[in-house]
Amino acid sequence: MSKVLPAEGGLRRVIGDGHELPDGEVDLTPEQHLDLYRDLVLLRTYDERSVVYHRQGRIGTYAIFWNHEAMQAGSAFALEERDWIFPSYRESAIGLLRGLPASTVLSWWRGHPAGWWNPEKWGVASICVPIATHVPHAVGFAWGSRLKGDDRVAIAYFGDGATSEGAFHEGATFAGVFNAPAILFCNNNQWAISTPVSAQTAAATLADKAIGYGMPGVRVDGGDVLAVYEATREAVARARGGDGPTFIEAVTYRAAPHATADDPSIYIDEERVEEERENECVGRYERYLKRFDLLTDAQVEEIRAEGLELMRAGIAEAEAEPPADPGLVFEHAFADPPASFRDDLAELRRILGG
Numbered sequence: 001m002s003k004v005l006p007a008e009g010g011l012r013r014v015i016g017d018g019h020e021l022p023d024g025e026v027d028l029t030p031e032q033h034l035d036l037y038r039d040l041v042l043l044r045t046y047d048e049r050s051v052v053y054h055r056q057g058r059i060g061t062y063a064i065f066w067n068h069e070a071m072q073a074g075s076a077f078a079l080e081e082r083d084w085i086f087p088s089y090r091e092s093a094i095g096l097l098r099g100l101p102a103s104t105v106l107s108w109w110r111g112h113p114a115g116w117w118n119p120e121k122w123g124v125a126s127i128c129v130p131i132a133t134h135v136p137h138a139v140g141f142a143w144g145s146r147l148k149g150d151d152r153v154a155i156a157y158f159g160d161g162a163t164s165e166g167a168f169h170e171g172a173t174f175a176g177v178f179n180a181p182a183i184l185f186c187n188n189n190q191w192a193i194s195t196p197v198s199a200q201t202a203a204a205t206l207a208d209k210a211i212g213y214g215m216p217g218v219r220v221d222g223g224d225v226l227a228v229y230e231a232t233r234e235a236v237a238r239a240r241g242g243d244g245p246t247f248i249e250a251v252t253y254r255a256a257p258h259a260t261a262d263d264p265s266i267y268i269d270e271e272r273v274e275e276e277r278e279n280e281c282v283g284r285y286e287r288y289l290k291r292f293d294l295l296t297d298a299q300v301e302e303i304r305a306e307g308l309e310l311m312r313a314g315i316a317e318a319e320a321e322p323p324a325d326p327g328l329v330f331e332h333a334f335a336d337p338p339a340s341f342r343d344d345l346a347e348l349r350r351i352l353g354g
């Protein structure tokens with residue numbers, strides 16, 4: 001049953017370039033197209049504002065996802081409400097697409113306890129910072145859902161670097177063997193901070209790895225929101241129909257620093273970044289929709305303004321949270337905390353001026 005689908009070498013694509021490359025079509029209504037565009041712009045606005053908030057000292061170190069929005073919005077759009085999302089730090093704001101308040105995610109980046117949420121309420125697990133450790137979580141969740149007859153699919157998002165981790169291997173093996181209704185969604189942005197994808201594997205593509213786990217591997221243009229949507233929709237149907245997991249490799253090139261703490265200029269291919277920025281995913285979809293008369297300039301303005309307003313309100317709400325008790329840092333780890341904790345906490349309070 002193992003097979004690489006369907007475009008060996010090439011990447012699945014729907015959106016054309018308005019010139020030689022023709023547009024494909026997907027089975028979405030005009031309203032759904034607009035909803036998907038709204039999701040894309042919301043994530044873009046979240047990301048761009050977050051970089052500004054970081055520069056202003058209002059949030060901490062931030063993992064930029066500029067031009068990763070199509071992978072996130074396109075795949076999430078293919079899910080049902082009952083399906084669960086297991087994000088990494090790169091998809092920190094994906095919960096917004098489920099109605100999670102912006103203030104909550106901004107609080108997370110402020111290191112504030114208001115940044116935690118109940119995963120069950122939104123179908124979105126906590127943001128995973130350790131690389132790939134959420135892959136077994138998602139797969140276990142999917143398998144458990146199947147045992148319970150819940151008909152839920154779980155999707156785990158991770159990067160190219162994550163495919164070298166033991167936890168990825170364990171999760172993928174488990175998913176294949178137990179036929180779990182899981183989607184392993186790899187954002188291949190070709191960098192793990194400064195380590196290139198060529199140092200992660202000698203395989204021709206990351207999707208090739210799927211063969212070894214007994215699941216289909218699909219390669220898709222990560223900047224094409226409609227191709228991502230279609231590939232994920234097929235994976236969801238396969239999972240829900242009892243045919244097990246799919247590995248999706250969405251290919252892009254990281255066009256922003258790894259995070260606000262990174263200086264990529266010493267390792268990245270600037271020309272390639274420039275190319276990627278010119279062909280970034282929000283503009284690509286915007287031009288596609290306009291070619292089909294599905295989007296007007298007035299709607300673009302309105303949707304952008306909505307996103308900005310949501311962020312303005314979100315950061316105001318996050319900043320209105322009373323400061324967290326530093327004691328929380330020391331709680332919930334030990335039943336009998338070591339005596340040194342008392343001194344550490346006292347010192348922390350002194351440093352914070354409390």
Ligand SMILES: Cc1ncc(C[n+]2csc(CCOP(=O)(O)OP(=O)(O)O)c2C)c(N)n1
Binds near residue numbers: 130131158163191258
């Ligand atoms: C287990 C573990 N090892 C190392 C790190 C440090 N680290 C943070 S991000 C990162 C790179 C991950 O790259 P990739 O999986 O390609 O995801 P991307 O950041 O490109 O989305 C590393 C090594 C970590 N967070 N967790």
Ligand SMILES: [Mg+2]
Binds near residue numbers: 159193
């Ligand atoms: Mg990467």
